[in-house]
Amino acid sequence: MTINSVYILSKSGGLIYQHDHNIPTVENEKTFSFPLEVKLELQNRNIVVTYGQRDGIKVGHMLVGINGVKLVNGQLEDGRDALQVLADETNYPINLKFARPKLTTNEKIFQASMFYPLYALACQLSPEPRSSGIEVLEADNFRMNCFQTLTGVKFMVITDLKQTGIDTLLHRIYELYADYALKNPFYSLEMPIRCELFDEHLKSTLEQAERLGISNI
Incomplete structure (x- = not known):
């Protein structure tokens, strides 16, 4: 099982954090x-x-x-x-x-900004009222899981198709975000996340999830 990358989008759709954890070389x-x-x-x-x-x-x-x-x-x-x-x-x-070329920072920002209107479109197209938008997007060789908080911040994790328990991982990442980013008095919701403690705990959590299973993080 492989966790590839983590993206965090602000309420307005801007990319405020991105971490490549395990990108395979093709x-x-x-x-x-x-x-x-x-x-x-x-x-x-x-x-x-x-x-x-x-x-x-x-x-x-x-x-x-x-x-x-x-x-x-x-x-x-x-x-x-x-x-x-x-x-x-x-x-x-x-x-x-x-x-396969590695994505540049500008390309990652562009792709993140493209997800925002797709998420909003999914909410509008849903026959159910108050749709939660795109929660899972599955392709032939990867899966993207998305969790949106009450404040509109979106957490996205890209994994292989065999990875399970992603909902638990997303909520754990949200807890780290709340503990180490939001508690910083100089941070606002639209700012890029630049916090060494958040980086360290996120990497540790991802490594532990792959090694021991998400249920043990």
Whole structure:
């Protein structure tokens, strides 16, 4: 069982805290013939897949190695331009290594802000009055659980599909938030959470939940 990450959103939908606990590294390596079966483009100094998916290589994955040589900002460690190497037919067959890119801070803020209108839309679409909104969102390889407090602050935990007892974990995180963030006289509900004690106790709680089970935290 794996706990991937924790997000805390303010009442207005802003990201006020985020912690990556256990993000798996996704890498795929494959030997290609000429021409390439996927389309690659340089974006933000990284070479990424923009079209074509196969063998675990998906749109958005970035190129991290060519024939065992690592890439840095679109160039190989030996100084060669990666796109020029890929365009030269004499370099084929060629071994390419791809990895799923890590989210930047701005991307995490953007994704958190996108959840807010989805949550509100779910409340409006629900046939039941006073709907609690999105509590569980399940995909093919992860699950997102959300708990909204009376003040409108939302706690989100991303886990694998086998993780159970997330409701208990969410309430435990809320208790830590109340104990170490809200009791700070200089903190307000819309401010980012910057509290070392909260960080330490959250990490300890997540590690204990994975090791001993959520019922033992």
